[in-house]
Amino acid sequence: MASYPPNGVDPNSNDRALPEAAQRVSLREWLRPTMSVAPRYASALISVAVALVLAQTLVSYGLPQRFGAFALAAIAATFWYGGTQPGIFAALMAWLVHGYLVEPQADAESRVLSGLVFPAFALVLILVMRARGEFVEVVGTTVERKPCEEALQESEAKARRLVDANIIGIFIWHIEGRIIEANDAFLRMVDYDREDLVSGRIHWTELTPPEWRSRDERRWLPELKATGRLQPFEKEYFRKDGSRVPVLIGAASFENGGNQGVVFVLDLTKRKRAEQALRESEAKFRDYAETASDWFWEIDPHHEFTLLTENAFGSDASSRIGTACWDHALDVETEPEKWRLVRATLDSRKPFRDFVYCCAGRDGAPMFVKASGKPVFDANGAFRGYRGTGTDVTAIVRAQEEHERLRELESQLAHMNRMSVMGELCALLAHEIAQPIATTRNNVRAAMNFLDRNPPDLDEVRDALACLLDDADRAGKIIEGLRRQIKKAPPRKDQFDLNDAIKEVIGLARPTIIKNGVAVHTRLMEGALFVEGDRVQVQQVALNLILNAIQAMSAVEAGERDLVISTERSQPDAVLVSVRDSGPGIDPKDVERVFETFYSTKSDGTGMGLSISRSIVAAHGGRLWADLDTDRGAVFRLTLPGSAEASSDSLTESGCNA
């Protein structure tokens, strides 16, 4: 690689000599820094040493001493490959070696004089090179020198074209900051025009933003000084308007430790923008992938997973590679028809959507997965398997199940409502059925009386008997109607968690709670609280008490409507439920009457609710009563016999403000 341009040539002028190497080597090679200093001086020493060894070898074979010739060759070679200073150094070394090693026996004067030939030779070489206008500093190994003027001009023109082609920005710098020359590409990059350049207003130091300046000074300038070149790196320049342009630059000084050099500059704006867009889109997709519960999967033609994104199935995605989805499914046996259809779809290589199945998820816990996929075919149309997405829909499925359960409960409560309506109906029926019985008695007695007459009044007796028939029919119809009403099974005897049952009731009453702006506080005993009985009936009682309490509180200010529902173990084998409201309370004289049938303080009350509730609780072997010893409002308490397995006695408190 040639060093370029020669010293003394004004870089601003267009007649700078260009190395012929430029025509064969790339720009990058052209700018590759030259050999460092130490090897060049080392080569001077080595060449002189080689000359000495060759000369001594000749002597040892009895041949005449030829150190002078060898040394001259060594000096010339050093000049050629190592440069001026190493060449001079080699000449001096040869002088010393000749004086002290080759001819040690000669007197000092002749030693010095005969050795002077080497420095003289070096001087001649310097003069010759100067005369050729070519001061060779460092010589690359591959360079062929074509010292003819024609070639020089040709290569110079080519280099000039490279600069003027403005494919990349190129400028020539001075270490102090001045930009001596720059091509249009560079000027465009930084938005300056040629006038700015000519008038010397552009300084690369000023173009460089402060944070880059310090890096320049700390790192790049020392490297440039040491090696004469800089590997391409990214930095920023200020444009004339103060905005920044990201660039990739590479630099070389014209000589080692030189004060001038050339820099090529690539505008990275577009690339940066593209990189930014790419980064953003990557981040976007990463965000999507991270936030979405969806995962991607691919299966091979044998339906075995070949790819699963990390979030697949919540965990252990990698362990599922090589298995089929039905290997993990938990509902293959329970829902064979569903799986048969899926297999048929896969076998027919049709796309499928929203296939929901249950599989073992994290720690083997059941997990519901919704999968969609489409078949994949290669360029030749061969089936390669399927790919698609999967989603964890466990929460949704669970919510649906919960919804179903609540619906069922709702229908049960609707039935309970019917039951309570039926309670009222029963009272009416009792009234109804009392009627035909009374009538029957009357008619029988009347008939007997008419028979006892003398003579018996048989017409009246006949009438009475006919009416008796009617009465019997009527009673039968009432009984039939009653039988139609009561179709549900007799009260059940189940073990159930009272806390759970009450929570459900609160959930059911929530619309009413919210509508009335009631704050509900639950103080339920921690853990399960098992009692025995008919869960639905007990819930009916609880619902009745809660709805009564809410209704009672309609008389007080909206902010003071507090409903406290608590459960506790009153005795080792009994559970106490309290429903306390902040309403106006119960008149002490009415505290027992509220449980009487048909007694109601409400305009639309049937007077049946508490009466039925009490009979339900009594049927469970418990007690329902109203307490007066509270500051305000009423508290209804009921006890139920609890089962033996008691849970811990600590309370869990929670409050919710509707």
Added chain:
Amino acid sequence: MPDASATVLVIDDDASLRASVARLLRSVGLNVHAFATISDFLAADLPDGPICLVLDVRFPGQSGLELQRELAASGRQLPIIFMTGHGDIPMSVQAMKSGAIEFLTKPFRDQDLLDAIQLGLARDRARLENDTVLAALREGFRSLSPREREIVILVARGRLSKQIASEIGIAEATVKVHRSRAMRKMNVRSLPELGRMVALLELMADKPQRP
């Protein structure tokens, strides 16, 4: 026991029960008038002779208890026997307090009903007799001259003839003449009886008179 003049009034919206009660009462020789509604009853003319009312507590529209209150307010003290389908204690207490003869829960024993009716009729008969006596008294009192009335009232208040004479400024003998004439007119034989009669009349005078 049959009393040809006694009538039992049965009010019940249930036709078959109404008919059966009526039949039962007829079978023991009672006169029976049956009504389906209270308004039918109120629209009808009440028969002469002792009366007893048998009615259901629960009526669509107007309840038996309300009828009882209305009758009491109008001064017509009819003996009432209530029938009910439910054993409604508060209601029965209220009915009994307001003077009901009996409160029967269906299905009731016919003898209980008949006993209650006999009691009711007896009470009404006594009332009727009382009414007759009072009517006669009132008639007698009305036939007195103003002077005789004045003297009778003063006698009933326990004044002696001499005191009366000085009080109204006539001779003692004249007082005695007026008194004996008045006693004859009112068909009273002794002075204490006269006093009792006057007291009854004064009591009656405080109350609204049934036409």
